[in-house]
Structure formats: structure tokens, C-alpha cells
Amino acid sequence: xxxxxxxxxxxxxxxxxxxxxxxxxxxxxxxxxxxxxxxxxxxxxxxxxxxxxxxxxxxxxxxxxxxxxxxxxxxxxxxxxxxxxxxxxxxxxxxxxxxxxxxxxxxxxxxxxxxxxxxxxxxxxxxxxxxxxxxxxxxxxxxxxxxxxxxxxxxxxxxxxxxxxxxxxxxxxxxxxxx
Amino acid sequence: xxxxxxxxxxxxxxxxxxxxxxxxxxxxxxxxxxxxxxxxxxxxxxxxxxxxxxxxxxxxxxxxxxxxxxxxxxxxxxxxxxxxxxxxxxxxxxxxxxxxxxxxxxxxxxxxxxxxxxxxxxxxxxxxxxxxxxxxxxxxxxxxxxxxxxxxxxxxxxxxxxxxxxxxxxxxxxxxxxxxxxxxxxxxxxxxxxxxxxxxxxxxxxxxxxxxxxxxxxxxxxxxxxxxxxxxxxxxxxxxxxxxxxxxxxxxxxxxxxxxxxxxxxxxxxxxxxxxxxxxxxxxxxxxxxxxxxxxxxxxxxxxxxxxxxxxxxxxxxxxxxxxxxxxxxxxxxxxxxxxxxxxxxxxxxxxxxxxxxxxxxxxxxxxxxxxxxxxxxxxxxxxxxxxxxxxxxxxxxxxxxxxxxxxxxxxxxxxxxxxxxxxxxxxxxxxxxxxxxxxxxxxxxxxxxxxxxxxxxxxxxxxxxxxxxxxxxxxxxxxxxxxxxxxxxxxxxxxxxxxxxxxxxxxxxxxxxxxxxxxxxxxxxxxxxxxxxxxxxxxxxxxxxxxxxxxxxxxxxxxxxxxxxxxxxxxxxxxxxxxxxxxxxxxxxxxxx
Numbered sequence: 001x002x003x004x005x006x007x008x009x010x011x012x013x014x015x016x017x018x019x020x021x022x023x024x025x026x027x028x029x030x031x032x033x034x035x036x037x038x039x040x041x042x043x044x045x046x047x048x049x050x051x052x053x054x055x056x057x058x059x060x061x062x063x064x065x066x067x068x069x070x071x072x073x074x075x076x077x078x079x080x081x082x083x084x085x086x087x088x089x090x091x092x093x094x095x096x097x098x099x100x101x102x103x104x105x106x107x108x109x110x111x112x113x114x115x116x117x118x119x120x121x122x123x124x125x126x127x128x129x130x131x132x133x134x135x136x137x138x139x140x141x142x143x144x145x146x147x148x149x150x151x152x153x154x155x156x157x158x159x160x161x162x163x164x165x166x167x168x169x170x171x172x173x174x175x176x177x178x179x
Numbered sequence: 180x181x182x183x184x185x186x187x188x189x190x191x192x193x194x195x196x197x198x199x200x201x202x203x204x205x206x207x208x209x210x211x212x213x214x215x216x217x218x219x220x221x222x223x224x225x226x227x228x229x230x231x232x233x234x235x236x237x238x239x240x241x242x243x244x245x246x247x248x249x250x251x252x253x254x255x256x257x258x259x260x261x262x263x264x265x266x267x268x269x270x271x272x273x274x275x276x277x278x279x280x281x282x283x284x285x286x287x288x289x290x291x292x293x294x295x296x297x298x299x300x301x302x303x304x305x306x307x308x309x310x311x312x313x314x315x316x317x318x319x320x321x322x323x324x325x326x327x328x329x330x331x332x333x334x335x336x337x338x339x340x341x342x343x344x345x346x347x348x349x350x351x352x353x354x355x356x357x358x359x360x361x362x363x364x365x366x367x368x369x370x371x372x373x374x375x376x377x378x379x380x381x382x383x384x385x386x387x388x389x390x391x392x393x394x395x396x397x398x399x400x401x402x403x404x405x406x407x408x409x410x411x412x413x414x415x416x417x418x419x420x421x422x423x424x425x426x427x428x429x430x431x432x433x434x435x436x437x438x439x440x441x442x443x444x445x446x447x448x449x450x451x452x453x454x455x456x457x458x459x460x461x462x463x464x465x466x467x468x469x470x471x472x473x474x475x476x477x478x479x480x481x482x483x484x485x486x487x488x489x490x491x492x493x494x495x496x497x498x499x500x501x502x503x504x505x506x507x508x509x510x511x512x513x514x515x516x517x518x519x520x521x522x523x524x525x526x527x528x529x530x531x532x533x534x535x536x537x538x539x540x541x542x543x544x545x546x547x548x549x550x551x552x553x554x555x556x557x558x559x560x561x562x563x564x565x566x567x568x569x570x571x572x573x574x575x576x577x578x579x580x581x582x583x584x585x586x587x588x589x590x591x592x593x594x595x596x597x598x599x600x601x602x603x604x605x606x607x608x609x610x611x612x613x614x615x616x617x618x619x620x621x622x623x624x625x626x627x628x629x630x631x632x633x634x635x636x637x638x639x640x641x642x643x644x645x646x647x648x649x650x651x652x653x654x655x656x657x658x659x660x661x662x663x664x665x666x667x668x669x670x671x672x673x674x675x676x677x678x679x680x681x682x683x684x685x686x687x688x689x690x691x692x693x694x695x696x697x698x699x700x701x702x703x704x705x706x707x708x709x710x711x712x713x714x715x716x717x718x719x720x721x722x723x724x725x726x727x728x729x730x731x732x733x734x735x736x737x738x739x740x741x742x743x744x745x746x747x748x749x750x751x752x753x754x755x756x757x758x759x760x761x762x763x764x765x766x767x768x769x770x771x772x773x
Contacts, residue, residue, distance in 0.1 A: 010360060014297060014309075025302050055487065062484040068306045068326065071360045 002031070003057050004083055004153045007046040007064055008072040011037065015069040019046060022067065028052065028060050032085075032150030043071065047152045076153050083153035086125045088113070089135070092142035093120040101141055108134045119144060184313045184344035185214040188277070189221070191320040194352045197221045197248050199239065199613055201232035205252020206292060207279035207341040212250075221248070224613060224642055227634040229256055231606040233263020234632065237272045238610030241593045242568055244397065246273040246327050247610065253279040254292030257338075258299065262600055264334050265303040269597025270418060271395055273332035275323050276304075280340040283311055296338040305333030313346040318353055325356045330363030331482040332395050363481060367498030367506060375453070375477045375494050376510035379409055380519070382451035382475075384526045387411045388434070388463075391418025391596065392456020392480060393500050398422070399589045401504035402455070408511045410519045412530055414442040416457050417581055421592040425585030431530065432539070432585075435463040436732050437578040440537035443730075443738040445530055446471055454478045456500040459489040460597070461734075469737035479503045537730065537743050539582050548723035549699050551576055551651050555583045555623065557702050558649060562710070566591065567619040570608035572628030573599045575657035575728045580623045582728075602631030605648060609635060612644040619647070619710070626652040626679055636689040639715040647709050648717045650682055653724040661727045665742070682719035691715040 009015045016035060023030045031049040038045050050060060057075065064073045076083075093101045093115075101120050105112055108130065114121035124134050128151070135143070182190065188211055192200070201224045204212045215223055226232040229251045236247025251260055257278040267274045281290040297307045306326050308319050319337055327335040379385060387409075393402055399422055406413050406429050413423050414434040423430055431442035446452065452474045457463070464470040467489055477494040478486050486495045496503055541552035555576070569584055570593035571577040577594060586592050593611055595603040608622035629650055639646060651657075659674040686693030692712050694705045702720070709716040730741045 014301070017298070018301060021302055058487060059484065066482070066484050068358060068361045 001053070001057075001077075002049065002051050003060075003075055003077045004081065004151060005048045005050060005061065005064070006074045006076055006153065006155075007048060007070055008038070009044050009046060009067075010069040010071065011042050011044045012069060015044065016046070018067050018069055019048075019064065022063055023050075023060075026059070026063065028056065028063075032148070034150040034152050036152075047150070049151050074155065076155055080156040081153050082156060083127055083151050084125055085128065085131055085151045086123065086149045087131055087135075088121060088123055088147045089138060089143055090114075090119055090121045090145040091138050092118065092144060094118055097141050101138070104134065104137045110134060180350045181347050182350045183210070183214075183347050184316055184339065185210040187313065187316050187348065187350050188320070188339065188344065189214050189218060190350060191317050191352055192221050192248065195246075195320070195324050197246075199224055200248045200250050201226055201235045201239070201610065202250035203227075203229055203232060203252065203256060205254075205256050205279060207253045207281055208250065208256075208277075208339070208344070210341070210344040211277075211279075211339070223250075224638065226606070226638050228632065229259030230262055230602065231609075231632050231635040231638065233260050233267070233274070233276070234600075234603050234606035235610030235613065235635075235638075236274050236276075237263065237267055237270075237603070238570060238593050238607030239614050240267075240272050240274060240610075241394075241607070242590050242611035243614045244395075244590065246275050246324060246332075249274065249276040251276070251278055252292065253281055253296070254294045256292075257294055257296045261299060261303060262598075264300055264336065266595050266598040266600045266603065267334040268303045268305065270595065271332050271391060272334065273327040273395075274334040275320075275327050276334060276336045278336060278338050279344075280309065280338045282342040283340045284342070286340065296336065300336045303334075304336045305331075307336040307338070309338045310340070310343050313343045313348040316343060316348065317350060321353045322356050322358060326358070326361065330361070331392070363499075364483075364497045365481070365499040365502050367479065367496040367503035369506070371494055371496045372503060372506050373510060375479075375496060376507055376514070378451055378475060378477060378494060379411070379453060379507075379511070380514060382449075383522075384445075384449045384473075384529075385409065385411045385451040385453060385523075386446050386449040386474075387413045388416070388446060388452050388454045388457055389413060389419040389422055390416045390455065390457020391422075393419055393422040394456075394589055396456065396481070396499050396501040397589075398456070398499075398501035398504055401501055401508060403427075404508050405504050405511070408508060408515050408519070410523050410527075411453065412442075412445050412527070414438070414446055416460070416463055416596070417577075417594060418596045419457070420581060420594075421586035421589045424587040426587055431534075433581050434738075435460075436465070436734070437582065437728055437730065439534075439539055439582070440730055440741060440743065441530055441533040443732070443741060444533045446474075447737070447739040448529075449474045452476045454480075455504065456480060458482075458485040464489065464738075465732045465740075466735055466737045471738075541583075543699050545699055547699065549696065549702060549720055550726050551653070551720075551722045552579050552583055552726070552728075553699060554649070554651065554702055554720050554722060555579045558621065558623070558706060559584045561703065561706050562619060562621065563587075565619045567621050568593065568608070568611045568615065570594065570604045570611065570620065570622045572604035572622075572624040573601045573658075574625045574628060575653075575661060575726075576623055576625045576628075576651040578658075578728045584623075601625070601628040603628075605629060605646070606632050606635045606638075608646045608648070609639055609642075609644045612646050613642060620644075622646050622648045624648060624650055625657060626650055626654065626682075627656040627676060630679070633685070636686070636691055636715065636717075640690050644715060645713050646715050648715070650717060650719050651722055652679070652682065652719050653722050653726075654679065655724055657724075658728070660724075664725075664727060665731075665733070682717050686715070686717040689715075691717060693717045693719065695719040695721070697721045
């Protein structure tokens with residue numbers, strides 16, 4: 001199953017490498033990773049999209065927590081959350097296609113952010129379904145280049161997420177397995 | 180007080196009460212070595228290779244419980260520490276390793292003896308630092324020692340550029356550290372502990388599965404009380420040996436690939452496993468899907484990632500072994516009243532049956548070559564009264580030592596478990612001897628392993644470290660040969676060592692003492708002689724090159740599928756049948772016995 005994990009890390013050099021190295025070193029899957037600053041300049045927030053069965057995801061969150069530069073790990077997929085991704089798509093747009101491109105852009109409430117005689121560059125923000133849908137519609141026109149930010153996500157208000165603070169480890173609450 | 184970086188380094192180490200630094204100088208750390216020149220405390224042990232320094236620091240740390248400290252130069256100095264870092268990381272050994280780095284303005288320019296020290300060491304350290312400003316140096320050293328020694332211990336590397344060691348700053352050594360991303364859990368969850376206590380008292384076939392975490396948390400008293408209260412049979416991992424007395428009636432010895440028959444059968448048939456400070460390593464579990472199929476598992480570990488990593492755990496307890504056992508014992512003291520012994524009688528009867536059926540034995544005929552198992556038993560018998568510290572390398576001799584050298588005291592067993600580092604034993608023994616000058620320190624090493632770090636004989640001589648080195652000389656990488664015997668039709672690809680030094684002459688060349696035994700009846704004599712000598716001694720035990728170590732669970736096998744005795748005879752017959760008899764081996768043996 002896909003999991004979106006939000007990781008709060010010290011804004012130090014090497015922190016990203018520690019997280020990335022953890023995934024490569026232990027053979028965990030990483031589908032996307034986006035990093036940015038937070039309100040607190042000493043903290044960065046990473047949003048990781050990964051896949052795995054329950055045991056692997058449990059290991060991923062525990063291993064992330066074990067990293068000293070990691071301050072907090074939240075598996076957003078454990079409760080309600082909102083996820084978004086932004087994509088820039090440069091397409092061939094000549095003649096008839098220019099109008100078609102604009103129609104698609106309009107339907108998806110995307111924006112044309114750059115235009116040349118032969119191309120449009122379209123900016124789209126949305127969830128995965130929406131992005132896949134617009135890409136599929138634009139593909140026949142000829143996508144020259146496509147750049148994705150990777151997904152970022154945020155937990156919905158009033159919904160209790162399982163926060164894994166270092167002081168209170170989750171494994172204390174593991175449900176009994178087996179008989 | 181304004182000091183330069185090198186002085187801050189030394190003063191910080193003094194604040195941490197570091198007594199010994201193991202290391203080797205080089206260009207970018209000259210300033211630090213220059214300052215150290217004026218100090219007796221901390222003292223410097225100059226090694227002949229950085230790997231030697233690392234294993235000495237590990238031996239020192241394992242024997243004392245205090246962090247081992249290493250100081251090396253940049254580039255090759257640092258890269259030579261990598262094996263030691265990985266070893267210490269796997270076996271949770273507290274080390275603080277200081278590496279030199281080129282000046283900050285040169286970093287990234289491929290300068291002379293530059294390497295990306297933090298990049299290289301990142302996956303094999305608990306944490307690492309590059310100190311870019313001398314003003315951060317004292318704080319960084321404080322944090323490094325704190326991280327290395329708390330929680331699940333491990334190696335921490337601090338990379339110090341040349342200009343940082345030369346620049347000046349105000350020296351204030353911090354009293355306390357707070358790292359917001361690092362708060363190890365010591366006290367176990369109360370409710371979980373209560374659950375565990377109940378489960379233990381209900382179990383009909385319980386087994387205590389003790390790991391190296393017990394050693395690092397100094398939980399010896401608590402462990403013993405727990406075992407005696409509950410009358411639970413004690414299986415120990417390779418790393419845990421010594422944490423519970425090996426001669427105690429509750430001890431079943433080591434479990435796992437080369438563990439005793441009783442310990443493996445007990446864990447396989449148990450209905451409750453109490454795992455403390457252990458991590459269900461593949462050398463213990465064998466085939467995970469068939470490991471302890473009837474058992475409920477209680478797992479106590481300070482590292483949450485160890486729990487639920489390999490096995491489904493029924494009662495997980497994150498916490499320090501010592502704290503958790505103390506709490507558990509409190510519960511148990513009030514609820515057991517000697518009746519456990521009666522209740523577990525059928526279980527113990529079964530275990531005793533297993534013990535009688537396949538005890539750890541060996542046969543040594545007088546006219547045969549020396550069997551390593553015999554040699555180790557003699558070493559044990561002749562030294563046990565002195566409570567020796569025993570270091571080993573990796574391979575057959577290590578497994579025989581684990582089986583036959585029964586340790587009754589904690590921190591007397593220095594071995595490389597997780598990484599399985601050949602070349603570990605001799606320098607580790609030197610590190611322990613440096614910590615305890617008056618004690619008997621034995622290094623039981625293979626001839627293959629010993630040759631990986633024998634250069635440290637010079638260090639042993641310089642620092643008067645009278646370690647007694649028992650070289651189990653079989654002319655082979657013995658464990659490799661054993662696997663080739665068992666699984667590769669005795670095709671000894673690269674396991675025969677060919678040229679090896681004359682170890683008696685080698686000892687002599689360094690000014691140490693060399694002894695030799697080639698026959699079983701010489702074993703006792705050379706051991707006794709070696710024990711009288713107050714110098715490093717190499718004893719060349721020329722042993723049977725074809726003895727194999729049993730019992731053994733083949734890799735990936737289940738714990739109840741042990742190979743108990745030498746199947747060589749059987750194989751020989753099979754080989755003859757298949758017409759696969761090889762010509763070459765006889766000649767090799769001839770060289771060895773000459």
C-alpha cells in the first residue's frame with residue numbers, strides 16, 4: 001500500500017542524505033520526496049511517498065525516527081489528509097492543437113504559464129488522479145517535457161493523526177499479532 | 180579561556196575522562212598530536228594501522244563499558260577506520276572516532292589526502308559531524324560522547340578540519356546536552372511489563388533469549404535474578420556470552436547456527452520466548468518462517484527498530500534491558516514463591532534429555548593431531564580461575580571458543596558478531612589489556628584472521644601488553660573450508676592459505692615470545708609456559724586442518740534441523756560412489772603436516 005510520510009528534520013547539511021541513504025541502504029522504496037523549509041527556519045519538512053506492506057512501513061517510520069536529525073515522523077495515510085502535486089508540462093502546440101491545449105487546460109483549471117510559437121507550458125496542481133488525467137489528455141498533442149514536484153501532503157484539521165514523537169514510541173502500542 | 184582547536188579537543192576529552200586514545204598521526208592532525216605530546220592523560224597508543232586502532236578501541240569499550248576513542252588523519256587514515264566503524268555499528272559498541280580533514284577552504288577540491296569522511300561513514304555510524312567552526316568544537320564533542328554512549332550505543336565520528344584545530348575560541352565545555360531528535364526510551368511501558376510478567380508465569384516451556392544489549396546495559400544482576408526467580412532456561416547469543424554465567428545450571432549456552440543442541444531445541448519447542456537485548460539475527464533464527472513456531476514472543480530492546488523487524492512480537496517493550504528487568508523482577512518477586520521450579524519440571528526434564536542426548540563434546544586421540552575443540556577446552560580449564568578476558572577472531576575457532584570457553588563474568592568476551600570481522604581479535608585483546616594491565620587477556624585467533632592485523636604485535640611490544648595469543652593454525656580459512664566440505668563438494672577454492680609465516684620466528688622478530696604445540700600432549704605445557712611469561716606470547720597450535728565445527732544449522736535451515744556430527748564419512752562414501760574423488764587435496768595436506 002502507498003504511504004505518505006511527513007518527516008520533520010533538522011535543517012542541517014547532510015540531513016537529506018541521511019534520509020535518502022536510509023532508503024537506499026535498507027532497500028526501501030521511495031516514489032517521491034519533496035523538501036522545503038517550515039515556519040521554523042531550523043526545521044525542514046520532507047514529504048515522502050513510499051510503498052510497502054505493514055511491516056515494511058513500520059520499519060520505515062521506526063528507522064526514520066531513529067535518525068538523530070529527524071524530529072518527528074507522521075504517517076499521513078493513517079488518517080484523513082490532503083495531498084497535492086504541481087506539474088509543469090511543456091507541450092507541442094501548433095495550429096489546431098493550440099486551441100485543444102487551451103480547452104484541456106481550462107477544463108482542468110490549469111494555467112498556461114508560458115507560450116512560444118510552437119509550445120505551451122502548462123502548470124497544473126492537483127491530486128494524483130487529476131494529474132494523471134491531464135497528462136493522458138495532453139499526451140496526444142506531444143509532451144516535450146514534464147517536471148513534477150513530488151507530492152506534498154497535510155493532515156486535515158480535527159483529525160487525530162498518529163504522531164510518532166521520539167519520546168513515545170509507537171511500538172509500545174502495537175496490536176497483538178497472531179494468536 | 181581562549182584555546183586553539185587542538186587544545187579544546189584535548190581539554191574536552193579530559194572533561195569526558197578519556198584515559199586512552201588509540202590512533203595514528205598524519206598531516207592534518209599534526210596540531211592535535213603536537214598538543215597531545217604534552218599530556219600524559221589522555222595517553223596515546225600509537226598503532227600500526229588505523230583498523231588496529233579501531234578494534235583496540237572496541238576491545239577497550241567492550242571490556243570497560245566506557246567509550247573507546249580513536250584519532251586518525253584524513254583520507255586514508257579515515258578510510259582505514261571504516262571496517263571498525265561498521266563492526267562497532269553492528270555490535271553497538273560505543274566509540275568516538277576523530278578524523279582529520281583538510282582545511283575548510285579546501286574541502287571539496289580533491290585536496291591531498293581528502294576524502295568525504297562524513298559521507299563515507301554515514302551508513303556505518305550512529306551519527307557523524309563535520310566541525311566547520313572551532314566555536315562549535317566543544318559542543319560537538321560533548322554531543323558525540325552523549326550519542327555514542329546512550330540509547331543503543333554505537334560509533335560516532337567527528338571530522339575536524341585542519342584550520343579548526345588551529346583556530347582559537349573561548350573554551351566552555353557544556354554541562355548538559357539536549358538533542359531534540361534524540362530521546363532514547365529507558366523505562367519500559369508499565370502495562371506491557373505487567374503483561375510480560377503474566378505471560379512468563381503462565382508459560383509452560385519458556386526460554387530466555389539473551390543478546391548483547393544485556394552487556395551494554397550492565398543488566399547482569401537483574402538478568403540473573405530474573406532467571407533464578409522464573410527458573411527459565413537461558414539461551415545466549417554470541418554477543419551475550421558472559422552476561423549470564425556459562426556454568427550456571429540454568430544456562431544452555433549459545434544458541435543459533437553453532438549453538439548447543441539443547442539451546443536450539445529449547446527455543447524451537449518453547450511456548451514463550453523472552454528476548455532481551457537481542458535482535459533475531461539470521462544466525463540465531465535460521466529459517467524465520469520455522470523459527471519457534473509455538474512461541475509467544477516478548478521482546479525487550481532499547482532500539483524500537485529491532486522490534487517487529489524480523490519476527491511478529493506479541494509483547495513489545497521498548498526500553499533499557501536493565502530498567503525493564505528491574506521492573507519485571509519487582510512484579511515477579513511478589514508473585515513467585517519457588518513454585519516455578521515445580522511447574523517447569525517437565526520442561527526441564529525434556530531439556531536435560533536433550534542435553535544428555537547431544538552434549539557439546541569432542542574426542543581427542545593421543546596420536547591424532549590437536550583438535551581445536553580440545554585445545555580450547557584446555558585453555559579454558561587452565562585459565563578459568565584467573566577470570567580471563569577472551570578475544571576471538573571470526574570463524575571456526577570463534578565458534579569453538581563460544582561453545583567450550585564458559586564465561587562466568589560479563590565483559591570478558593570480545594568478539595565480532597554482526598559484521599564478522601576477521602582481524603578483530605588480536606587488536607581487541609590489546610585494547611582490553613590496555614584497560615586492565617594486570618589481567619589475563621587471551622586472544623584466540625585463526626591463522627587466517629591473525630594475519631589480517633598481525634602488525635599490531637609492535638603496538639603490543641611498545642605498550643607492554645602481554646596478551647597471550649593462541650593461534651589456531653590449520654593452514655586454511657577454516658570456516659570457508661568447512662562450508663566447502665559441506666556444500667561445495669570439498670572444492671577448496673581459495674580457502675587453503677599457502678604460505679604462512681613461522682609464528683615462532685614472527686614473535687621473535689617483534690621481540691615477543693613464540694611457542695609451538697604440534698601434538699595433543701604438548702598443549703598443556705605450552706599454555707602453562709605462556710601464562711608465566713610477562714610479554715606478548717604467540718602460541719602456534721598446529722591443529723587438525725580438517726576438523727569441522729558442529730553442531731551446525733545450515734544457513735536458512737530451521738533450528739531443529741541441526742547437523743550434529745561430521746557427515747564427512749558419509750560424504751566420502753557418496754563421493755566415491757559418484758567418482759568425484761579429487762587428487763589435489765592430499766598434496767595440500769602434505770604441505771601442512773610437513
